[in-house]
Amino acid sequence: MKVFTIGFTKTSAESFFSRLQKAGVNKVLDVRLNNVSQLAGFAKKDDLRYFLRAIGGIDYAHEPKLAPTQEMLDAYKKDGGDWSDYERRFLALMAERRIEETVPRSALEGACLLCSEDKPKHCHRRLVIEYLMQKWGNLEVQHL
Template identity: 60%
Template structure:
């Protein structure tokens, strides 16, 4: 693969809808790839799946897809969030899950071009969307990652 993929990541918490959609538009995002395990929670506000899909299309002409292969399992998530687990353990388990799922073989690199990985965490440091982006970059080697 020669073409460099521009891949963004974003979390919706601690952002107003205005900030969220303006960041996506400024970054010229063409597609949101939702990496959340649960994307229908009332706590998601404007980022609840059906609402988000509508807003993305109407406000910014951005496509939306949900890829559960890029989500942690409920068990991995609960061990970290509910049981206050260590980030390093979460990261290790999630990386092992991506290896097991072989996401680098299942995903079409063209799908990622000008796309943005979405989850809830405000910052990428302790978030699986960063791990997905880095994992794919490590396997494909041609990805520029931008955290919005």
């Protein structure tokens, strides 16, 4: 199964939507806790849903089960927390939520996990994919 990830900061709307179309993404799975972010005007949930459909015929869904808690996010982002601590806590949260059982594989087929971080290295979307690869196996991942 092929899965994609993408971030929307430090990019233009043109580059963002072009990368999704070129990759053949059929659905954007928004894994942000707060999907009404003002970080990029085109990435607010209702606007994003419209743009994805109008520009690329791409579906949109929000999946908060794949997002960190507000407490985790604040400890890392606002309080300057350590990435390894955030990673450990988020992996434990996914295990506690049993996302491998509660999020259907079909929800990720041809989907692109969306978060704000421009690169996947320090983004929870990468952790979601790596966790699911361990649980499900055979995921082909492309970071756009």
